[in-house]
Structure formats: structure tokens, C-alpha cells
Amino acid sequence: xxxxxxxxxxxxxxxxxxxxxxxxxxxxxxxxxxxxxxxxxxxxxxxxxxxxxxxxxxxxxxxxxxxxxxxxxxxxxxxxxxxxxxxxxxxxxxxxxxxxxxxxxxxxxxxxxxxxxxxxxxxxxxxxxxxxxxxxxxxxxxxxxxxxxxxxxxxxxxxxxxxxxxxxxxxxxxxxxxxxxxxxxxxxxxxxxxxxxxxxxxxxxxxxxxxxxxxx
Amino acid sequence: xxxxxxxxxxxxxxxxxxxxxxxxxxxxxxxxxxxxxxxxxxxxxxxxxxxxxxxxxxxxxxxxxxxxxxxxxxxxxxxxxxxxxxxxxxxxxxxxxxxxxxxxxxxxxxxxxxxxxxxxxxxxxxxxxxxxxxxxxxxxxxxxxxxxxxxxxxxxxxxxxxxxxxxxxxxxxxxxxxxxxxxxxxxxxxxxxxxxxxxxxxxxxxxxxxxxxxxxxxxxxxxxxxxxxxxxxxxxxxxxxxxxxxxxxxxxxxxxxxxxxxxxxxxxxxxxxxxxxxxxxxxxxxxxxxxxxxxxxxxxxxxxxxxxxxxxxxxxxxxxxxxxxxxxxxxxxxxxxxxxxxxxxxxxxx
Ligand SMILES: Nc1ncnc2c1ncn2[C@@H]1O[C@H](COP(=O)(O)OP(=O)(O)OP(=O)(O)O)[C@@H](O)[C@H]1O
Ligand SMILES: [Mg+2]
Numbered sequence: 001x002x003x004x005x006x007x008x009x010x011x012x013x014x015x016x017x018x019x020x021x022x023x024x025x026x027x028x029x030x031x032x033x034x035x036x037x038x039x040x041x042x043x044x045x046x047x048x049x050x051x052x053x054x055x056x057x058x059x060x061x062x063x064x065x066x067x068x069x070x071x072x073x074x075x076x077x078x079x080x081x082x083x084x085x086x087x088x089x090x091x092x093x094x095x096x097x098x099x100x101x102x103x104x105x106x107x108x109x110x111x112x113x114x115x116x117x118x119x120x121x122x123x124x125x126x127x128x129x130x131x132x133x134x135x136x137x138x139x140x141x142x143x144x145x146x147x148x149x150x151x152x153x154x155x156x157x158x159x160x161x162x163x164x165x166x167x168x169x170x171x172x173x174x175x176x177x178x179x180x181x182x183x184x185x186x187x188x189x190x191x192x193x194x195x196x197x198x199x200x201x202x203x204x205x206x207x208x209x210x211x212x213x214x215x216x
Numbered sequence: 217x218x219x220x221x222x223x224x225x226x227x228x229x230x231x232x233x234x235x236x237x238x239x240x241x242x243x244x245x246x247x248x249x250x251x252x253x254x255x256x257x258x259x260x261x262x263x264x265x266x267x268x269x270x271x272x273x274x275x276x277x278x279x280x281x282x283x284x285x286x287x288x289x290x291x292x293x294x295x296x297x298x299x300x301x302x303x304x305x306x307x308x309x310x311x312x313x314x315x316x317x318x319x320x321x322x323x324x325x326x327x328x329x330x331x332x333x334x335x336x337x338x339x340x341x342x343x344x345x346x347x348x349x350x351x352x353x354x355x356x357x358x359x360x361x362x363x364x365x366x367x368x369x370x371x372x373x374x375x376x377x378x379x380x381x382x383x384x385x386x387x388x389x390x391x392x393x394x395x396x397x398x399x400x401x402x403x404x405x406x407x408x409x410x411x412x413x414x415x416x417x418x419x420x421x422x423x424x425x426x427x428x429x430x431x432x433x434x435x436x437x438x439x440x441x442x443x444x445x446x447x448x449x450x451x452x453x454x455x456x457x458x459x460x461x462x463x464x465x466x467x468x469x470x471x472x473x474x475x476x477x478x479x480x481x482x483x484x485x486x487x488x489x490x491x492x493x494x495x496x497x498x499x500x501x502x503x504x505x506x507x508x509x510x511x512x513x514x515x516x517x518x519x520x521x522x523x524x525x526x527x528x529x530x531x532x533x534x535x536x537x538x539x540x541x542x543x544x545x546x547x548x549x550x551x552x553x554x555x556x557x558x559x560x561x562x563x564x565x566x
Binding site: 135 | 265268270293294295296297298300301302304306308309310311312313314321322324325326353355356369373379
């Protein structure tokens with residue numbers, strides 16, 4: 001019972017961090033992914049300078065290990081939320097790590113749309129915006145949803161790391177009780193809760209994908 | 217209706233430029249079903265895509281109904297494309313939409329309101345015979361049904377022109393015929409000009425009125441289908457015709473004819489090609505009776521191109537004292553095409 005009480009608050013904190021960061025990742029990452037795809041060579045809004053600039057930013061962010069990103073972003077986080085530790089502060093580095101990740105996954109999903117279908121839409125006089133809204137997104141929706149699922153699961157892992165650096169949540173709990181006070185049972189329960197969260201997210205994600213692609 | 221002039225398309229590449237189209241000149245008349253045939257890589261798809269500017273020509277001009285396509289602004293091009301339908305070898309349907317949704321797509325693009333879309337889609341579904349499949353998804357349809365959806369979708373905005381890129385190449389022969397029937401119906405009923413490209417001469421033979429043969433990025437022959445079938449000028453055209461008709465001499469037979477011992481110095485082997493009504497006349501018996509020659513039929517066939525009978529006959533004529541020569545003159549007067557394929561060395565006066 002005591003252990004359950006101990007687990008509830010960090011679990012809520014983890015979910016709060018993960019889902020807020022997911023919202024940012026989706027809101028910024030998906031449009032960025034679309035931009036990367038449509039501005040590439042031979043695509044509907046080819047614009048290589050824009051493509052190179054955003055592509056480079058995404059690559060740079062993705063090549064920085066998360067633990068280093070956490071430290072690098074401290075001044076920026078402080079500027080944004082007024083402090084560098086705590087759950088809300090952790091959302092900043094989590095989002096910044098997740099946006100480029102989500103962008104690449106979205107880009108990959110959109111690339112899987114058959115070029116012939118895009119060509120067909122063009123032959124009917126569709127504008128680039130119409131092609132994005134009515135062709136690219138609906139056609140790749142199952143892959144995009146899978147991408148969101150993967151992003152959320154990644155964020156669960158990252159959030160534990162952020163937590164360990166003083167960000168709250170389950171990672172924080174595991175480090176403070178499990179590691180520093182040698183309470184291995186708490187460490188174990190933390191892991192179990194994390195596993196359950198990941199399983200649930202995956203199951204929900206798979207279910208949604210299945211629903212969308214039922215008839216395809 | 218469609219005038220293509222000096223159309224050239226070059227694809228630049230690291231390993232040297234690819235000239236996919238080289239000085240193409242084609243004229244498609246209104247209400248025509250115009251076929252473009254060529255081997256793989258000849259440039260057919262590129263040509264079709266240049267017509268609606270999916271590919272930008274390197275040089276040359278394309279006018280459709282008086283509109284010069286190559287100089288349109290992006291906005292004008294979008295509007296013009298709505299009046300040019302296109303169907304594809306692999307159908308290119310949206311897997312995320314039902315049959316109804318796919319046919320509605322071009323109407324949505326055009327900003328038509330929901331009610332009118334529903335009405336128009338119903339009309340189109342019945343036109344292509346898919347009313348009962350309205351709620352199905354592409355993955356649940358056969359190839360022929362998918363192409364019907366493609367056709368309905370292409371017709372949604374009442375186009376004046378329909379471009380078909382290998383529209384039947386992914387279908388079995390029977391389904392191909394039913395799709396070709398549908399295209400012919402559309403051409404007749406709706407007065408839509410159709411340009412279709414294919415590597416299958418059978419498709420051309422079934423529905424085209426005029427044809428261009430394209431080889432190595434160039435148009436090597438162009439004319440009415442009967443002209444091309446009865447008098448092919450290039451090897452490419454002859455090879456295509458051989459694939460669907462026996463009007464061209466099979467190689468085996470050609471070898472036999474070459475070796476044939478001719479009867480006398482006046483013996484000849486001739487190839488007669490007929491088109492249309494003449495096939496109904498008893499040419500050979502007239503020849504034998506009137507000129508007292510012996511006619512030995514080596515090969516013969518009668519074929520139909522759409523509704524026109526079309527035949528080839530190879531006969532050996534035996535006779536002397538100038539009788540074979542006279543017989544030949546008579547045939548030429550009849551207006552059938554005659555080729556002396558053996559013994560011409562003795563026929564200088566012809
Ligand atoms: N996007 C492209 N970039 C570079 N080269 C191309 C491109 N599209 C076509 N080509 C080249 O242009 C030539 C003509 O191609 P095209 O697709 O028009 O041929 P096709 O007659 O339609 O052949 P098929 O019957 O195989 O479809 C080929 O040599 C091809 O490799
Ligand atoms: Mg092709």
C-alpha cells in the first residue's frame with residue numbers, strides 16, 4: 001500500500017511529461033516531416049534550400065545524445081519556464097528531442113505513398129495543399145499513427161532519464177529510492193509500472209492503426 | 217483538337233542526358249481514339265505526361281482545344297487539367313477512400329458541393345457499372361473493377377480529353393476487352409477524344425482510329441489504322457502488326473518462298489493486300505478464268521480491324537505469253553495492293 005502511494009505521484013508526473021511532449025512533437029514534428037518530404041527533390045513543392053536547412057537542423061538535433069541535450073538546453077529551459085528542474089522544465093528537452101524524431105518518422109511515412117497516386121491527383125488539377133490534405137496524410141495515416149506510438153514510447157524512456165536528472169516522475173523515484181537508498185523493490189516496481197505503460201501505449205497505438213487500415 | 221509540335225523532352229542525368237522525346241509531331245482530331253504504340257522505353261509515358269504537363273517539355277508546343285499548354289501559369293494549368301482526364305496502368309486509386317470517395321475526389325478538388333458530388337458520383341457509378349460496389353475499398357476490387365473506378369474518376373469533371381497510360385496492360389485479355397468496350401462507349405456517347413498509349417497492338421487494333429508508332433523517342437509512322445496495317449513502312453510497325461495479325465508474312469513462310477522453284481520464266485509470287493469491300497469479291501477465280509493462269513495459293517488470311525475486313529493473300533501465278541503480266545495489271549486496276557515478291561526480275565515492264 002505504501003509502495004502504491006509512493007508510485008502514484010511519479011506515475012502521474014511521467015504521464016504528464018510524456019503526453020505534453022507528445023503534443024508538441026505531433027504539433028511541430030508532423031508539419032516539419034511534411035515539409036521535409038514535399039520540398040525534397042522531385043516532390044510537389046520542391047525547394048532544396050529549405051529542405052537542406054530543415055534537414056540539417058533535424059539531423060543535428062537527432063545526433064545529440066539525449067543526456068547531453070538535457071544539459072545543453074538548461075539555459076533555454078530556464079528562459080522558457082523560469083527554472084531548469086522539475087516536471088514542467090523537463091518537457092522542454094523532451095519536446096525538442098521528440099520533434100525531429102517525429103518529423104523523420106512522418107517524412108518516411110509520406111514517402112511510402114505511391115508516386116503514381118500523387119501524379120493522379122496532380123492530373124486532376126489538385127493543388128499541393130490539397131494533395132497534402134487529401135492524399136499524403138490520409139494515405140499514410142496508419143504509418144503516421146505508428147510513428148506517434150513509437151515517439152511516445154521513446155519519450156517514456158527519455159522521461160526516465162530526465163527524471164533521473166531531477167525532473168521528477170518515475171525515473172526520479174527510481175534513482176532517489178532505488179539507487180541512492182538501495183531500495184531495490186522500489187526500483188523493481190518502477191520498472192514494472194514503466195513496462196505496463198509502454199505495453200498499454202503500444203496496444204492502443206496498434207488498435208488505432210488496425211481500425212484505420214481495416215478496409216485498405 | 218490536340219496539336220503536338222516538335223516536342224522534345226530531355227531528362228538530364230549524371231551519366232549523360234536521356235532524350236526521351238525527339239521532335240514529336242502528332243495531330244489528334246476531335247472525337248478520335250488515337251493510339252500511340254511503341255516498345256518499352258520508347259518514350260510513350262513521357263509523351264502522355266507532357267500532354268497534361270505532368271512532365272515539362274524541354275521544347276516544342278502542345279495545344280489542346282486552342283490552349284497552349286506549355287505557357288500556362290500554375291493556376292491556369294490546374295484548371296485546364298480538370299478538363300483532361302487520365303487513367304493509369306496501375307490505377308492509382310486512393311487506398312484510404314472507398315469507390316465512392318475515389319470518384320468524388322476530383323469533384324472535391326474542384327470545390328463542388330456535397331449534394332452535387334453525390335448525384336454525379338451516382339451517375340458515374342452506373343456509367344461504369346459499379347453501382348453495387350460504391351462502398352467497397354480498392355483492395356476489395358479486381359483489376360478490371362479498379363480500372364472502372366479509375367475511368368469514372370477521370371470522367372467526373374466532364375473532360376474533353378481522356379489520356380490512357382497502358383490502361384489495360386495489367387489486365388487479362390477478357391477484362392481488357394471489356395475495358396476497351398467501355399472506352400469506345402465513352403468516346404461515342406460522350407464525344408470524348410481519347411489518346412491511349414500501349415505496347416499491345418491488339419489494343420490499337422480493337423479501338424483506335426488513328427495511330428502513331430513511336431520508336432527510339434521519335435514518331436516513325438503515323439496514320440489511320442487501316443493505312444498502317446495495310447501498308448506499314450517501318451520494321452517497328454511491321455513487327456507490331458505481326459504480333460496481332462497474319463497480314464505480314466511469317467518468317468518461316470518467307471524462307472520457303474525464297475527457295476521456291478518457279479515454274480517458268482514468267483512465274484511469279486505475289487502478295488495481295490485487301491482492305492474493305494474488295495475482300496468480298498472472288499478475285500482469284502476471276503483471275504484464273506479471265507487470264508488463263510494457274511493460281512497456287514501459298515498463304516491467305518482475312519482479319520477484321522474493328523468492322524473493316526482486311527486480308528492478305530500470297531499466290532504463285534503460273535502462265536506464259538505475258539499472261540501473268542496481264543493478270544498483274546488487272547489486279548492493280550482493281551485497286552488492291554500488289555507486291556511481286558518473287559520473279560520480279562522478269563517483270564521489268566511493271
Ligand atoms: N523521370 C525520369 N528521369 C530520367 N529518365 C527518365 C524519366 N522518365 C523516363 N525516363 C527515360 O526516358 C525514356 C522513355 O521513358 P518512358 O517511360 O516514356 O518510356 P515508355 O515508352 O513509357 O516505356 P514503358 O513501355 O516501359 O512504360 C527511358 O529511357 C527512360 O529511362
Ligand atoms: Mg510507360
